[in-house]
Amino acid sequence: MTQRFLEISAFMVAFFALFALSSPAAAQLEGTVTDDSGRTQITVAVPALPTPQTVPTAAGTTADLGNRISDVIVADLRSSGLFDPIGRNGVKAITYDEVTRPTFPYWTGRNVESLIQGFVRSNGDGKLTVGCYVYDVALGSELARQGFVVEPADWRRAAHKCADSIYSRLTGESPFFDSRIAYIAETGPKDNRTKRLAVMDSDGANHRFLTSGGTALTPRFSPDYKSILYLSYSGGSPAIYIYDIGTGRQRLVTRTNNATFAPRWSPDGRNILYSMAIAGNTDIYRISAQGGSPVRLTRSPGIDVGGSYSPDGSKIVFESDRSGAQQIYVMNADGSGQRRISFGGGRAATPEWSPRGDLIAFTKIAGNFRIAVMRPGGGGERVLTNSWQDEAPTWAPNGRVIQFFRTSRGSGRTSIWQVDVAGGEERRLRTPVDGSDPAWGPVRP
């Protein structure tokens, strides 16, 4: 895997390299995309990616892959809510020679603002090269180009990388499509749910169950995607394990007779936060991912639980009911300087620090459970969802989209949803069975 990632990076640098960073285009796009409600969407056309020669691969022919890559790019762009993509069935098929020389008048006539063209080529060694070009139709100029070398089985990654390139170039935001999500797959009746650890791509593809029966909860991908922290009842009591994705083996984070839960990674993956209940009192601890002695970070007689690092690792936002009800607090990474930041009314739980550092997402409990954001210093609260029970936000790696899970009143059925941090439409992420506790990982290298 690592080999392949390196190859992708090296190829990007060596072959296509630089974007044409023209400021007029950027200014024009800023005018097109307005951030908050009432924003307009960018019309993007994504014709099928032609191939210089139709060749069979392990994942289908190169022509076939050109169609499917176009479809994945369209789905990615649409899911962001910022684009109005036109797929391959709405536009003409382009030729291989046309990829680097777009027929701009055709696209101008269809009110297309941005044009995505690319190709799929089979290399001699069984791998694929996927090219991805972004054009500004009004200016008649190229905005970006990238290329990716992938195993045929990894064709979706090339599509996500291309969508990320488009998204970044046209919105000015960091990419997030080429990322994965760990979550809990739920089946069975409400009073006897089976909860399995599962992983999938950001769009729900490449889904995999990692555990079979039992009760698994609250997974978190390590920053390098090599392992997952999660809670399991497999030993009879709630305890945190590190699951190694490569080997399928797992080990306890810390050996204790006390219940451990609510595991979290530090941004560099070196440390783990967890909560431990001793004689009924729950506090937050930090331990090296390699093991060793835990360090106790909170000492209140109340429930101190959860915890999420600021992107630079210097601070931790966490939840405590020391005031009498669940509220959100910030402390320094060593546990010093604890102070409450949530004063927006009701209870505030499950804080998660944005990867951009600018916001804290949390569960606001005031009657119903809603997903909300606030500033790390407190204040600026905005409620993003409105349902009976929305819970446990997790950030897209670029800090623009928040995923969470929704529980249906009565049935207890759960589903995973996402919403743009600027507000707007909530979108459901399809999963094979019910889903809860989503945890979004970083953009893959």
Add this chain to the structure above:
Amino acid sequence: MKKLSTPLIVLSLTVALAACAKKPPETLPPEPVDTSAGSDTDIDPNAGQQTGVVPGSQEDFIANVMSDRIFFDTDKFNVDSEDQGVLRSQASWLAQYPNVSIVVEGHADERGTRDYNLALGERRANSAKNYLITLGVAASRIRTVSYGKERPQATGSNESAWAQNRRAVTVTVR
């Protein structure tokens, strides 16, 4: 067949303590009864003993304590006078069978966030445990486990169901 005897005991308790009882909820919905098993016979709380329950077994425990569980208010974990009566009956039974250990399960209703509910279940299980210890049950005989909101007893999404789910349940272990 603990499912057959438990609801009856809880119901009679509700009637007996109606004047002072704040819980279980006013309208206690019937708990699920296994209709496939002998619905033609009347349910007799002493049936187990008549048919020879093993002394010191879970069946024996259920048949001879006021209840195997105590209930809590929202976000609370204190043991009130009603709970104390239940736990006293458990402690008396445990005094008769000193070789029996117990697990106290702490539970929360679905109207809480997952991690917080795990911590709340820990609090509730430990409240029951601590009271049992004051009644003379050795701490070494009591293990606690929190299930948070993962194991509801009642599956509705209403006050009555939530009141039944905010509980600490004692389970015997041989």
